[in-house]
Amino acid sequence: MKNTVADILIEALPYIQKFSGKTVVIKYGGHAMVDEELKTKFSKDIILLKTIGINPVVVHGGGPQINKALKAMGITSTFIKGMRYTDDATMDVVEMVLGGKVNKDVVSRINLEGGRAVGLTGKDAGLILAEKMTIYHQEDETKPPEIIDPGMVGDVSRVNPEIIHTLSDQGFIPIIAPVGVGTKGETYNINADVVAARIASALSAERLILVTDVDGVLDSDKTLISSLNEQQARQMIRDSRISGGMIPKVECGLSALNAGVKKAHIINGKIAHAVLLELFTDSGIGTQLFAKKFNN
Ligand SMILES: Nc1ncnc2c1ncn2[C@@H]1O[C@H](COP(=O)(O)OP(=O)(O)OP(=O)(O)O)[C@@H](O)[C@H]1O
Ligand SMILES: [Mg+2]
Numbered sequence: 001m002k003n004t005v006a007d008i009l010i011e012a013l014p015y016i017q018k019f020s021g022k023t024v025v026i027k028y029g030g031h032a033m034v035d036e037e038l039k040t041k042f043s044k045d046i047i048l049l050k051t052i053g054i055n056p057v058v059v060h061g062g063g064p065q066i067n068k069a070l071k072a073m074g075i076t077s078t079f080i081k082g083m084r085y086t087d088d089a090t091m092d093v094v095e096m097v098l099g100g101k102v103n104k105d106v107v108s109r110i111n112l113e114g115g116r117a118v119g120l121t122g123k124d125a126g127l128i129l130a131e132k133m134t135i136y137h138q139e140d141e142t143k144p145p146e147i148i149d150p151g152m153v154g155d156v157s158r159v160n161p162e163i164i165h166t167l168s169d170q171g172f173i174p175i176i177a178p179v180g181v182g183t184k185g186e187t188y189n190i191n192a193d194v195v196a197a198r199i200a201s202a203l204s205a206e207r208l209i210l211v212t213d214v215d216g217v218l219d220s221d222k223t224l225i226s227s228l229n230e231q232q233a234r235q236m237i238r239d240s241r242i243s244g245g246m247i248p249k250v251e252c253g254l255s256a257l258n259a260g261v262k263k264a265h266i267i268n269g270k271i272a273h274a275v276l277l278e279l280f281t282d283s284g285i286g287t288q289l290f291a292k293k294f295n296n
Contacts, residue, residue: 012280019279020053022206023168025261027196028106030061031213031245032269039109042211045275046173047115055168058117059176059199061192062102063245069097081135082244086151086189094189095121098177106175117173122180123187125163128195130154130180130188154180154188156195159202193245197252201259208256209278210249211269216287217242217250229290230254250289257291264289 049056078085103119110117122128133155138145178192200208236242253264267286
């Protein structure tokens with residue numbers, strides 16, 4: 001008989017053996033945090049990984065949650081090349097929402113289901129050092145490129161992963177909000193895909209899994225592209241088939257692969273137990289990214 005509990009567990013066995021003792025970095029997109037049931041299922045997936053000896057590290061986003069808080073406070077947001085212009089008032093809200101509400105929601109759900117999650121922002125133990133991001137914009141070839149000031153939008157300058165090792169080794173699950181700290185103690189708003197990729201690289205993770213609200217990278221006719229190499233991805237960004245929030249995901253996935261992360265996937269968090277399906281089944285789901293050297 002097919003698909004008995006035993007069959008399913010046995011299909012997972014080689015993967016469990018392979019990943020045991022390894023680190024898996026999961027970016028939990030704000031857009032994937034849609035309903036209570038899915039959030040609980042995601043929490044259980046993370047606990048299951050930890051229970052079988054894998055070290056999950058979660059980096060979360062929070063775009064929709066930030067939008068809601070800004071709206072409630074009457075602050076309007078503008079976007080430059082997919083980045084939220086972050087003035088001081090916006091930065092305060094971003095830090096409150098990501099480091100407070102969203103982070104503690106992810107942490108407490110995992111703990112409620114029996115895990116031991118600990119929330120961090122990039123400020124804790126100097127985890128994420130950041131610097132101001134510079135955005136270049138060129139209207140067209142005839143005009144010189146202009147430098148756009150995005151406010152307190154940051155790039156990761158360094159990751160100090162000691163605190164992650166300390167927590168993971170002691171049985172805790174680190175849950176990281178994408179807020180970085182500058183050399184003068186200033187606060188930076190960083191895209192969570194960027195943070196997840198840099199943390200995965202610093203930890204030499206086995207997997208980087210970017211959990212979002214679509215099946216993966218979709219082509220113009222909305223079909224799923226199940227494997228995507230660097231050249232194809234660059235072309236899709238150039239001709240705008242990949243846009244908005246998918247751009248940092250693809251770029252960060254590729255840079256993590258180039259920095260030694262073994263595999264990077266983009267998956268749909270609206271599918272129940274998406275993380276387990278990606279890691280522990282032969283077929284997998286979503287889009288797998290391939291760096292240049294592994295072009296296929
Ligand atoms: N080619 C593409 N295939 C799939 N999605 C795409 C593509 N191009 C653009 N997108 C957009 O990218 C979005 C995913 O990125 P988005 O930043 O919105 O979500 P997230 O990163 O999961 O959440 P958050 O930013 O809150 O952490 C999709 O919902 C889709 O609208
Ligand atoms: Mg995003």
